Amino acid sequence: xxxxxxxxxxxxxxxxxxxxxxxxxxxxxxxxxxxxxxxxxxxxxxxxxxxxxxxxxxxxxxxxxxxxxxxxxxxxxxxxxxxxxxxxxxxxxxxxxxxxxxxxxxxxxxxxxxxxxxxxxxxxxxxxxxxxxxxxxxxxxxxxxxxxxxxxxxxxxxxxxxxxxxxxxxxxxxxxxxxxxxxxxxxxxxxxxxxxxxxxxxxxxxxxxxxxxxxxxxxxxxxxxxxxxxxxxxxxxxxxxxxxxxxxxxxx
Amino acid sequence: xxxxxxxxxxxxxxxxxxxxxxxxxxxxxxxxxxxxxxxxxxxxxxxxxxxxxxxxxxxxxxxxxxxxxxxxxxxxxxxxxxxxxxxxxxxxxxxxxxxxxxxxxxxxxxxxxxxxxxxxxxxxxxxxxxxxxxxxxxxxxxxxxxxxxxxxxxxxxxxxxxxxxxxxxxxxxxxxxxxxxxxxxxxxxxxxxxxxxxxxxxxxxxxxxxxxxxxxxxxxxxxxxxxxxxxxxxxxxxxxxxxxxxxxxxxx
Numbered sequence: 001x002x003x004x005x006x007x008x009x010x011x012x013x014x015x016x017x018x019x020x021x022x023x024x025x026x027x028x029x030x031x032x033x034x035x036x037x038x039x040x041x042x043x044x045x046x047x048x049x050x051x052x053x054x055x056x057x058x059x060x061x062x063x064x065x066x067x068x069x070x071x072x073x074x075x076x077x078x079x080x081x082x083x084x085x086x087x088x089x090x091x092x093x094x095x096x097x098x099x100x101x102x103x104x105x106x107x108x109x110x111x112x113x114x115x116x117x118x119x120x121x122x123x124x125x126x127x128x129x130x131x132x133x134x135x136x137x138x139x140x141x142x143x144x145x146x147x148x149x150x151x152x153x154x155x156x157x158x159x160x161x162x163x164x165x166x167x168x169x170x171x172x173x174x175x176x177x178x179x180x181x182x183x184x185x186x187x188x189x190x191x192x193x194x195x196x197x198x199x200x201x202x203x204x205x206x207x208x209x210x211x212x213x214x215x216x217x218x219x220x221x222x223x224x225x226x227x228x229x230x231x232x233x234x235x236x237x238x239x240x241x242x243x244x245x246x247x248x249x250x251x252x
Numbered sequence: 253x254x255x256x257x258x259x260x261x262x263x264x265x266x267x268x269x270x271x272x273x274x275x276x277x278x279x280x281x282x283x284x285x286x287x288x289x290x291x292x293x294x295x296x297x298x299x300x301x302x303x304x305x306x307x308x309x310x311x312x313x314x315x316x317x318x319x320x321x322x323x324x325x326x327x328x329x330x331x332x333x334x335x336x337x338x339x340x341x342x343x344x345x346x347x348x349x350x351x352x353x354x355x356x357x358x359x360x361x362x363x364x365x366x367x368x369x370x371x372x373x374x375x376x377x378x379x380x381x382x383x384x385x386x387x388x389x390x391x392x393x394x395x396x397x398x399x400x401x402x403x404x405x406x407x408x409x410x411x412x413x414x415x416x417x418x419x420x421x422x423x424x425x426x427x428x429x430x431x432x433x434x435x436x437x438x439x440x441x442x443x444x445x446x447x448x449x450x451x452x453x454x455x456x457x458x459x460x461x462x463x464x465x466x467x468x469x470x471x472x473x474x475x476x477x478x479x480x481x482x483x484x485x486x487x488x489x490x491x492x493x494x495x496x497x498x499x500x501x502x503x504x
Binding site: 140142143145146147148149150151152156160161164165167240243244245246 | 306307308326327328330331332334336338339341342343352353355356357384385386387400404
């Protein structure tokens, strides 16, 4: 339960402010009100549908980004020519916020999933690419030597040494990409999605001053992020790089 | 036919400051199943010599033959053990590490695991087959590295100061173990060290090298019966003789 101390403290602080009477109750609803709204939206299935479409966008964008980022990142690490060719483009595109592309993509692809997934893909690609690139270059040269001495080359060297050797970076890349994908998805849904997704719900609720709906949706985003970090990335890390001693657990 | 034969092997680098001779015309041939040590101070080119035999470096002139065939690059006819414990693949268990070379050779799974386990038994670590390297002590990791280098049955074993980073007690133990393994496998071994006592304990012959430029100064036979007693009078006498070869070079 110690894990939730900070969350509990934040909730308590919020509740105190909500009940202080400094703000209108409709703008700063109390936790029970938010919980009730959340429960109603879960009960009628609308929250699940919105969360499902947001997750679908997060993961489509993330999958595309992971594939492209890994391939290009490893290619850049492997070949100076590719690195020299791609780096300027990467360096120029990386600082552009993915949401800044939203109007352009909407213009090209219309409102809906294509534009949203593309924005997510854009946001998530760079952390994946940069980490794959760094990871492949950070592989201990001794492993490469030992493997080469045992006859490994080409595809075998890549799959059996470079990829596992770069695993700590790849997992970090996935984590950051996932985070960016969430931010981009919710943001893109506010701008580019027509009528589904958590971002759209939050944006739409603004029209009716439904602060409880907004906050309930934010809570769902936070909870989903927590669950994936803990049970997907945390588990992946425990099963691989932590188990192999390539990264250390935090100090007790 | 010698397992290893060097004919006038030389290596020079071109640097901005001019041409640097790393190794000057080295020639020798091993006797069958010989244990050959290479001794010399830092910068004498002993590791360079080993890297040339391993195929990590190509000589500027001269020829290196392993089992009668000219060396061009790395190959499974040579097993290599480095000084750094990090040479093991952290993502593979002890068994997985030892099986790596066999895997590259295309040996099927059951067979390579049987052979790998046999070699772990040879170094006394069959109980640790499932352990990851980070759970093993430095000495144990080096034993796994030796098993790994022997598992695919190379003609020669090349060792670059494999015990230099171990504490003195473990080092003594490892030297005894290596002498036993060598007796059991009858491999030709080339072993680089800066430790004179270690060379006298292990070697049939000792190649003494001197720096600036790296060159073979003398090849000294060690004619002590085995197993050798590091505290015996003859042992200390042999050590003194070898030291004499190293010292004489230091005079201007």
